[in-house]
Amino acid sequence: MGHVAFQGDDQKPFEAEVDAVVVGSGAGGALAAVTLVRAGWSVAVVEAGAWRDPQDYPHSAYGAMRDVMDDWGAQLARGRALWPIVQARTMGGSTVINSAICVRTPEDLFPQWEREHGLTGLQQRMLTIQEKLEAELSVEEVPPAARGRSNVLAKAAGDALGWADSHYIRRYAKGCEGTGQCLQGCSRMKKQSTNVAYLPLVREKGLVLSCAPVERVLLEGTKAVGVTGHFVHPQTRETGTRFTVRAKKAVIVAASVTHSAVLLMKSKVKSPALGHFFRCHPGTGVFGLYDEPVDMNVGTTQGWASVAFRNEPGLKLETLAIPPEMVASRLSGGGVQLMNRIERFRHLAMWVMAVRAEAVGRITVGLFSGKPVVSYGFERPDMERLRRGFVLVAQQHQAAGAKTIVSGIAGLPYELPTEQAIKVLETAPLDPRQYTVILSHLFGGCVMGSDPSRSVTDVHGRVHGYQNLLVADASLIPSTLGVNPQHTIMSLATIVAEDLASA
Ligand SMILES: Cc1cc2nc3c(=O)[nH]c(=O)nc-3n(C[C@H](O)[C@H](O)[C@H](O)COP(=O)(O)OP(=O)(O)OC[C@H]3O[C@@H](n4cnc5c(N)ncnc54)[C@H](O)[C@@H]3O)c2cc1C
Ligand code: SF4
Known part of the structure; x- marks a missing residue:
């Protein structure tokens, strides 16, 4: 099916149907998508940002803020001080602008997550996946x-x-x-951001929509059946035509810590823990x-x-x-x-x-x-x-x-x-x-856990009380890590997708 970029409002609405639609293409979204593609599912990734090849990356910090950052990197956390929240908005998500530091999930977190959040069975699986990722991404x-x-x-x-x-x-x-x-993206093609390492396979076997910020998850009762929004031009910010991707088996939200919780809220998903932690x-x-x-x-x-x-x-x-x-x-x-x-x-x-x-x-x-x-x-x-x-x-x-x-x-x-x-x-x-x-290292908002009053998803990333609706990004993580999070996010997203494929 390939890649569909911005479609102007003079075009007819774009529609597609797949087994699973993944919202967001960063550390979590790309790994969930590629895992399902490898399991033989038809998958669409829907990404708010544009697809830039490494030769089109910006050359300056200003260019990075303009072209690949979410809200110019100027979203502010509101507290006594106003501190900026830095995330990307581009195909590959924050893996495009990050420093590619790879750290395994520290072992002391697993007993903490089990004790405080009822999360079991993760440690050995995450370690095995992280070893595989290190080989696949040539970590050195x-x-x-x-x-x-x-x-x-x-x-x-x-x-x-x-x-x-x-x-x-x-x-x-x-x-x-x-x-x-x-920070501007690796134009030398050395950094294995997900737009380089994984999304080409999703594009080849499935569908990738860029410039396509999802506005709403489509629900029929408590069952997720797709996503919808309007294309937005990456330079002029002009609104284009509507897109709708229907999903026969799953909608996976991986739009980052700040956006995943907000997308679920705007879709009228009810969870007492949504946006918390x-x-x-x-x-x-x-x-x-x-x-x-x-x-x-x-x-x-x-x-x-x-x-x-x-x-x-x-x-x-x-x-x-x-x-x-x-x-x-x-x-x-x-x-x-x-x-x-x-x-x-x-x-x-x-x-x-x-x-x-x-x-x-x-x-x-x-x-x-x-x-x-x-x-x-x-x-x-x-x-x-x-x-x-x-x-x-x-x-x-x-x-x-x-x-x-x-x-x-x-x-x-x-x-x-x-x-x-x-x-x-x-x-x-x-x-x-x-x-x-x-x-820049953000966690929570849709945390996983066994208690629906204190968590949004279960240990498989499935949103409590809903069918076919999952989360697979940093928003699942119920604590700080004390180390760089990409490896943890990628392995958790892989588990979410593996469990979905084998359910
Ligand atoms: C400058 C910087 C340096 C970092 N360095 C490191 C490092 O070296 N090592 C490390 O481990 N971690 C690092 N991190 C953190 C790491 O990159 C992030 O934790 C990780 O990428 C988060 O993964 P994610 O999938 O949750 O979100 P992201 O990777 O941010 O991906 C979310 C994607 O969803 C898209 N999206 C948002 N809303 C919508 C919507 N409504 N519809 C469609 N798409 C949407 C966004 O555009 C984005 O592409 C760094 C982060 C930054 C900002
Ligand atoms: S070659 Fe790529 S990975 Fe290495 S410092 Fe430059 S941008 Fe970063």
Whole structure:
């Protein structure tokens, strides 16, 4: 059936019928779709964003926000601070813009999920699937030639500090050339995002609709029978003709944490847990300024990490290369002062922390916009974790030889000698409004569990109380992970699809 892109409103409505329709083509949606295709089902993937081949990826951070991010990457979580939520809206979902970091689901989560959510039988299956995915996606440690100085410095510093874990990252990017362009999509075809690795098979054997934001799941009573919406032009945002894809056996929602819950709400699905239990790993970075050039944008986007602090205090530390225009937005000041600061770009290294936060938020539908609204705020324990992260990263920069630290915390001096910065950071303010943080590892909204009053789906991803309606993305995950989530999402989505195919 192939690929159908934008159809203008002068075209007749598009209609198709398949065994299963999957909404969203990211880590969850693509894996659910390809698993069903391999099981012999006829499958349609319906994706809000456009299909871009790697040679058409944007070249700048601005281009990425315009072309491949959801809402320009400018959706804000509403709490005491307004922190941006970053997700993609493109064929391949957030796997197109992510850093391809591959981490298996930590073993300690399975007993927690069983105890708190009644989820059993996942551990061995997920491990087996993750091993298979690693082989299929040629997962490898960042090759030496692609590491770049920032990652090498971070590794040496982590080792020197005697951290229990300090490693070069394993990624779904065999032969990474270290261009530091992951956020814009990998035009070198090294990153195995789902539009490269899986969706071509779905397109060949089934149907892929792009530029097709689903507005509603079609229900007959409590049975899901398809999806519908209108095409939207990827550049002009003009509304096109209606599309309807009917599904004989299943509708699988995998539209991301914020959109899956909202799509089910707009479809009038009733569940007391819908939109609840939103969690995430808020992340931010600390710059070290070095005498010698570091050239953080030479080398892979993220090449070093440590899980030594995953449980106590609850942090994952990593390196991150961001392009000069984004660095500029992180350095305060304007005019000549800002230019002088940017001039030292080659000497800056940015190392980051993702906080395994306790905070729990909620997703609702915007009254007038119809878009997801995320209410989420940090309380004191999470702010203390964040502050501890600043100290640890500053200490790591110190061990690597940084002369000064640029923390980016509003109200603190722009730059301090490293030793002094560490002392100041130990008592840094605990007001979230003083920190520049983004939310990119998101969980919940349609969490799975055995109790329908506290979960939206069962352990097979089937929505409680409905027939043929399933969820297969990060919104299923009922806790934070403390590690990067793509591997967990892909293996859960595979299980949802395997169980559906064998039911
Ligand atoms: C910048 C960044 C870097 C990251 N780095 C890593 C990393 O290195 N390793 C890692 O493990 N994780 C990483 N993550 C997180 C990881 O990419 C996500 O957790 C994962 O992709 C989420 O999978 P998903 O299927 O739930 O949603 P997504 O992958 O976001 O896919 C959802 C898709 O659904 C589509 N959609 C939404 N609404 C609709 C609708 N109504 N109709 C049709 N389609 C719709 C969206 O356009 C999108 O394509 C990163 C995330 C970001 C943003
Ligand atoms: S660093 Fe460059 S070559 Fe490597 S995966 Fe990212 S975009 Fe591709």
